[in-house]
Amino acid sequence: MRRFTLRDSIAATVLAALALAAMPWLMSDFALALTLTCLMYAGLAVSWAMFCGATNCLSLATAAFFGMGAYVTAWGIGTLAYGLGVLLGGLAAAAFAALVGAAVLHLRGAYFAVITFGLGELVRHAITYYEKAYAGTVGRVISEPPETVTIYHVVLLVSALAVVTALVVRASRLGLALRGIGSDEERARTLGVETRRAKILAFSLSAFFPGALGAAMAVRWTYIDPLSVFNPFIGFQTVLIAMVGGAHTILGPIASSVLFSVLTEYLRLQFPYLFLVILGLLLILLVLYLPGGLASLLERWRWGKSRA
Amino acid sequence: MREPLLAAQGVSVRFGGLVAVDAVDLAVHAGELVGVIGPNGAGKTTFFHALSGVLVPTSGCIVIVGDDLTGEGAHAFARHGIARTFQTPRVFKEMPAIDNVRFGLEFAGRTRSHAHDAFDEPGTILEFLGLADVAAVPAGGLTPSKQRLLEIGMALGARPRVLLLDEVAAGLTHAEVELTAQLIRRVRDELGLAVIWIEHAVRVLMDYVERVAVLHQGRKIADGDPRAVAKDAGVIEAYLGEQGEPVTEPGRKAA
Numbered sequence: 001m002r003r004f005t006l007r008d009s010i011a012a013t014v015l016a017a018l019a020l021a022a023m024p025w026l027m028s029d030f031a032l033a034l035t036l037t038c039l040m041y042a043g044l045a046v047s048w049a050m051f052c053g054a055t056n057c058l059s060l061a062t063a064a065f066f067g068m069g070a071y072v073t074a075w076g077i078g079t080l081a082y083g084l085g086v087l088l089g090g091l092a093a094a095a096f097a098a099l100v101g102a103a104v105l106h107l108r109g110a111y112f113a114v115i116t117f118g119l120g121e122l123v124r125h126a127i128t129y130y131e132k133a134y135a136g137t138v139g140r141v142i143s144e145p146p147e148t149v150t151i152y153h154v155v156l157l158v159s160a161l162a163v164v165t166a167l168v169v170r171a172s173r174l175g176l177a178l179r180g181i182g183s184d185e186e187r188a189r190t191l192g193v194e195t196r197r198a199k200i201l202a203f204s205l206s207a208f209f210p211g212a213l214g215a216a217m218a219v220r221w222t223y224i225d226p227l228s229v230f231n232p233f234i235g236f237q238t239v240l241i242a243m244v245g246g247a248h249t250i251l252g253p254i255a256s257s258v259l260f261s262v263l264t265e266y267l268r269l270q271f272p273y274l275f276l277v278i279l280g281l282l283l284i285l286l287v288l289y290l291p292g293g294l295a296s297l298l299e300r301w302r303w304g305k306s307r308a
Numbered sequence: 309m310r311e312p313l314l315a316a317q318g319v320s321v322r323f324g325g326l327v328a329v330d331a332v333d334l335a336v337h338a339g340e341l342v343g344v345i346g347p348n349g350a351g352k353t354t355f356f357h358a359l360s361g362v363l364v365p366t367s368g369c370i371v372i373v374g375d376d377l378t379g380e381g382a383h384a385f386a387r388h389g390i391a392r393t394f395q396t397p398r399v400f401k402e403m404p405a406i407d408n409v410r411f412g413l414e415f416a417g418r419t420r421s422h423a424h425d426a427f428d429e430p431g432t433i434l435e436f437l438g439l440a441d442v443a444a445v446p447a448g449g450l451t452p453s454k455q456r457l458l459e460i461g462m463a464l465g466a467r468p469r470v471l472l473l474d475e476v477a478a479g480l481t482h483a484e485v486e487l488t489a490q491l492i493r494r495v496r497d498e499l500g501l502a503v504i505w506i507e508h509a510v511r512v513l514m515d516y517v518e519r520v521a522v523l524h525q526g527r528k529i530a531d532g533d534p535r536a537v538a539k540d541a542g543v544i545e546a547y548l549g550e551q552g553e554p555v556t557e558p559g560r561k562a563a
């Protein structure tokens with residue numbers, strides 16, 4: 001069997017994105033909203049895995065980046081074009097990631113996870129303080145949000161871009177360096193990798209997408225306050241989706257974000273009181289019996305086929 | 309005299325109160341194969357850590373082809389042409405063997421090329437080491453002795469000028485040890501590298517190197533022709549006092 005080249009994978013992504021771009025005219029409003037959720041989580045999970053899957057660093061900073069993006073929109077709406085706000089949201093998150101990355105990326109394991117979680121809280125409190133002290137508000141109303149179709153297309157574009165970026169990074173020297181760092185950081189250094197720079201670069205790159213997605217999705221809420229956009233749940237959900245899918249792959253997190261979004265929606269409609277319990281149980285089972293994520297199922301199947 | 313590829317000048321490494329490496333001087337030139345021996349805990353590995361930038365020496369400096377790299381990160385040493393193996397193999401377990409070799413080529417060795425350009429191909433390096441058939445196998449799945457060979461391959465992948473080998477023959481059978489020793493001589497001869505080789509199997513080492521340095525309690529107590537070093541009273545005492553493996557007169561296999 002011929003292996004997929006980078007060009008094949010990018011072509012497949014572009015084709016899939018084009019097909020998805022037609023959905024607003026083919027789907028019901030309900031299905032479109034669900035697809036939008038899938039796309040958002042796919043973008044979040046793929047960009048999370050781009051850095052964390054390769055380096056084995058557990059970052060909980062997604063909520064911080066997402067919230068920053070949302071606040072770029074909240075502050076800019078009315079004066080900034082929607083698309084420009086999304087771009088700025090991404091750039092703000094990437095710049096922030098580069099800055100804090102320089103300070104925290106030498107930490108590993110639980111320390112890194114806790115510190116990145118703390119970042120979200122830090123930014124949330126900073127914005128709360130700023131809004132109260134200087135703007136005299138606790139939240140902001142989004143007036144005149146863009147059409148749903150526009151939001152959908154922008155989110156689709158950002159998530160497709162996240163997938164293409166992840167594909168390119170994986171095939172590049174940066175990707176090789178990140179895998180080396182994930183395996184044995186000091187060994188990678190003795191083979192010539194400037195690990196600090198590689199990690200800051202990749203962390204910052206991977207922060208662009210949650211920032212842009214935060215800015216893009218913020219207009220879906222009519223009212224924005226720090227507590228709702230710096231929602232740690234978004235960060236946890238992203239990590240879970242990526243890990244259940246298989247964080248060292250790209251297809252895994254995509255598949256798992258579809259699964260998650262659909263399952264959550266279905267369970268919420270069928271079992272409005274129990275759905276979180278059921279979801280939690282499913283998660284535990286998956287982690288227990290499929291530690292390599294959904295992607296490992298595919299690998300096992302391929303392996304079986306290649307031996308047969 | 310030619311400029312040495314690597315020169316350690318008065319290198320000391322302290323761990324709290326313990327002086328693991330004590331004011332060691334060592335200079336090696338292109339094409340030299342230098343053995344380093346010494347009892348357990350003599351400071352050999354720690355000395356390598358200092359030479360490869362893994363550890364910053366407490367005092368002294370390390371000059372690589374005229375550039376003082378003391379205090380720089382390990383990646384700077386690697387880019388200057390210092391490549392090393394680790395006493396316990398530290399291969400990238402999840403990566404195929406071939407990517408382990410490619411790794412150094414992509415980073416440390418990017419701006420250099422080997423004297424033999426065949427060695428610029430990861431596949432050739434694996435073949436040279438007899439690992440061609442496991443190129444696609446994740447390195448973690450190889451036997452320990454193959455992982456040791458792969459460590460050498462990773463270092464060669466970095467297109468080094470100086471190769472630091474830390475007990476690459478440990479745990480190998482006698483035949484494998486001989487094979488590894490011949491391999492080391494061949495890379496030195498064909499690529500013109502400077503090689504510093506730490507080994508516990510003193511006798512084999514003495515047969516293959518032209519010069520040997522002895523570390524004892526962090527200090528370099530001898531440095532020179534293996535036959536002369538083997539007769540050195542201080543060296544004999546260091547070995548007899550510590551572990552009882554006498555340094556016997558090596559039967560010169562290669563000149």
Ligand SMILES: Nc1ncnc2c1ncn2[C@@H]1O[C@H](COP(=O)(O)OP(=O)(O)OP(=O)(O)O)[C@@H](O)[C@H]1O
Binds near residue numbers: 326350395
């Ligand atoms: N990271 C460290 N912290 C504290 N002490 C250390 C550290 N690394 C090594 N040492 C001590 O430094 C001394 C030298 O150790 P080193 O590993 O360099 O010896 P060695 O000559 O390589 O020994 P061996 O032949 O057993 O490999 C030993 O006493 C060791 O316990």
Ligand SMILES: [Mg+2]
Binds near residue numbers: 353354
């Ligand atoms: Mg040692």
